[in-house]
Amino acid sequence: MIxxxxxxxxxxxxxxxxxxxxxxxxxxxxxxxQPDLLLTVEDCLEEFKRPLPWGEYGDVLAPIVSQEVWAxxxxxxxxxxxRVEEAKTAGAGAAGGDFYERVYSADRPExxxxxxxxxxxxxxxxxxxxxxxxxxxxxxxxxxxxxxxxRIDGYTIANDMSSRDIEGENPLYLPQAKVYDGCCxxxxxxxxxxxxxxxxTEVVLSIHRGGEEVFAxxxxxxxxxxxxxxxxxxxxxxxxxxxxCFLLTGTGVVPPDSFSLKNGDEIAITIEPIGTLKxxxx
Numbered sequence: 153m154i155x156x157x158x159x160x161x162x163x164x165x166x167x168x169x170x171x172x173x174x175x176x177x178x179x180x181x182x183x184x185x186q187p188d189l190l191l192t193v194e195d196c197l198e199e200f201k202r203p204l205p206w207g208e209y210g211d212v213l214a215p216i217v218s219q220e221v222w223a224x225x226x227x228x229x230x231x232x233x234x235r236v237e238e239a240k241t242a243g244a245g246a247a248g249g250d251f252y253e254r255v256y257s258a259d260r261p262e263x264x265x266x267x268x269x270x271x272x273x274x275x276x277x278x279x280x281x282x283x284x285x286x287x288x289x290x291x292x293x294x295x296x297x298x299x300x301x302x303r304i305d306g307y308t309i310a311n312d313m314s315s316r317d318i319e320g321e322n323p324l325y326l327p328q329a330k331v332y333d334g335c336c337x338x339x340x341x342x343x344x345x346x347x348x349x350x351x352x353t354e355v356v357l358s359i360h361r362g363g364e365e366v367f368a369x370x371x372x373x374x375x376x377x378x379x380x381x382x383x384x385x386x387x388x389x390x391x392x393x394x395x396x397c398f399l400l401t402g403t404g405v406v407p408p409d410s411f412s413l414k415n416g417d418e419i420a421i422t423i424e425p426i427g428t429l430k431x432x433x434x
Contacts, residue, residue: 160210214274218395225262227402278434280334285315291403292421306342371404
């Protein structure tokens with residue numbers, strides 16, 4: 153198991169308690185195009201080791217350069233229930249909620265475009281809530297890092313910021329509810345392993361406001377209805393990703409309908425052994 157960090161100094165590899173910097177010629181985009189990412193990184197570690205104290209690697213950046221970010225929706229039962237309720241609360245009524253009931257049980261998953269690289273922030277960065285939204289929440293998710301051939305090469309943490317009132321008003325407003333500057337966070341690293349995280353893996357969300365925790369919740373991958381490879385296979389149907397992509401796999405942690413994010417809120421999402429992604433709302 154290896155962790156990759158994209159930093160202001162270059163790509164840092166963490167293996168156990170050891171850290172080292174990959175050669176400058178190994179860019180992030182080039183790394184994602186390797187036929188076997190884990191083997192490539194292990195070979196680099198044997199041939200080129202440049203260990204430094206962790207503090208000398210610079211700032212940790214979002215693990216993305218040229219990749220698109222996509223997302224899957226209604227993959228957890230809790231997400232289906234929440235989106236049915238948000239449709240009713242926002243004024244779409246029971247008929248609006250029926251869309252989410254139907255996609256949960258359908259063969260075809262819900263897949264939607266989430267972000268270009270410039271809309272993504274990294275660890276410690278500021279995620280945003282839309283200025284025209286009144287009901288905004290974070291959505292903690294496990295994200296798949298997929299290469300151009302549709303191979304899942306790694307796993308990271310994502311925050312899919314969402315405007316629930318806009319989406320709930322009409323499903324056709326989904327792009328406006330999901331895609332805007334600062335709408336997504338990724339990090340802190342990418343976990344590279346031959347094995348996917350076990351189904352028992354927990355996704356933990358904590359939100360603090362003024363130093364006090366105002367929401368905490370967790371779920372596990374056991375609650376997912378769909379498999380990772382199934383989602384990737386649908387995403388790659390008649391679609392190409394020359395630089396690879398990230399695919400968010402859905403959320404099973406949803407704050408209550410009475411909760412909405414505010415500027416200054418601190419969001420922490422933990423998925424072990426990847427780590428914790430922390431961001432502030434601006």
